[in-house]
Amino acid sequence: MNMLFTVGVSILLTFSLSCVDGLTCLSCKGVADINDCLSSEATCQNSNEECYLDKTILPSLQAVFSAGCRSKQVCDLFAAASAGKRETSRTKRTTVACAECCTTSSNNSTGIPCNGYLCKQKPKTDITTCGVCDKVADPTLCSVIQDCPPNEVCTSELIFANNQLVHRLGCERKDVCDVTLKGYKDAHPGQYTGPKRKRVDGEIVICSSCCDTRTCNMADCKSLINIQPCYNKTLCG
Numbered sequence: 001m002n003m004l005f006t007v008g009v010s011i012l013l014t015f016s017l018s019c020v021d022g023l024t025c026l027s028c029k030g031v032a033d034i035n036d037c038l039s040s041e042a043t044c045q046n047s048n049e050e051c052y053l054d055k056t057i058l059p060s061l062q063a064v065f066s067a068g069c070r071s072k073q074v075c076d077l078f079a080a081a082s083a084g085k086r087e088t089s090r091t092k093r094t095t096v097a098c099a100e101c102c103t104t105s106s107n108n109s110t111g112i113p114c115n116g117y118l119c120k121q122k123p124k125t126d127i128t129t130c131g132v133c134d135k136v137a138d139p140t141l142c143s144v145i146q147d148c149p150p151n152e153v154c155t156s157e158l159i160f161a162n163n164q165l166v167h168r169l170g171c172e173r174k175d176v177c178d179v180t181l182k183g184y185k186d187a188h189p190g191q192y193t194g195p196k197r198k199r200v201d202g203e204i205v206i207c208s209s210c211c212d213t214r215t216c217n218m219a220d221c222k223s224l225i226n227i228q229p230c231y232n233k234t235l236c237g
Helices: 002-015 072-083 114-120 174-187 221-227
Strands: 024-026 028-031 041-043 049-057 063-071 095-102 129-131 133-136 145-147 152-161 164-173 204-211
Touching: 024 049, 024 063, 024 114, 049 072, 049 114, 063 072, 063 114, 072 095, 095 114, 129 152, 129 164, 152 174, 152 221, 164 174, 174 204, 204 221
Parallel strands: none
Antiparallel strands: 024 041, 028 063, 049 063, 049 095, 129 145, 133 164, 152 164, 152 204
């Protein structure tokens, strides 16, 4: 049974896909810490695939993690192998110490995909991870995410540029978010758009909003501004 886990690495590389239909999973390869996986996700396109997390022991005895999506058939194979596995053999070859799968979209309280919690992992929840894209037609189409620096949260802007409406997503300081929120409240009470601001490059910011949950800015600014939190009451009331 241990041999199955040892030789299984080649099978994993063959069948593992970085992508259950619409299921979002953490996606990374060979990282030393599960938290290094938090800034990359993949959306699966096959209903026969599940999120997975592998904990692999290298010949140097260092543990590394790989995550993504893989076929249910392979998940079932390793689940059956794990049920009969009592200990991992120590050899000079790469050994899979843990290979687990899940099918829930995310942890309801943190928004982290379910495979972030497999193999007894506890990812950090105090990191704000946001979509980061410039001038996309739809914020939900942003495919790049990254962790914000401390004291920064996610931001989403609706911009008029080159005669078209586009969205800019990224990170912003909380105090800047509060000032923007104050301007929105003062200039447009009860409306979804904030005060229009013209940049030096000629772009017009029609709406600017902030939020602080995982990838929350991958949504329309006009919806986010109405639920934007105030971080410092002296700035935004």
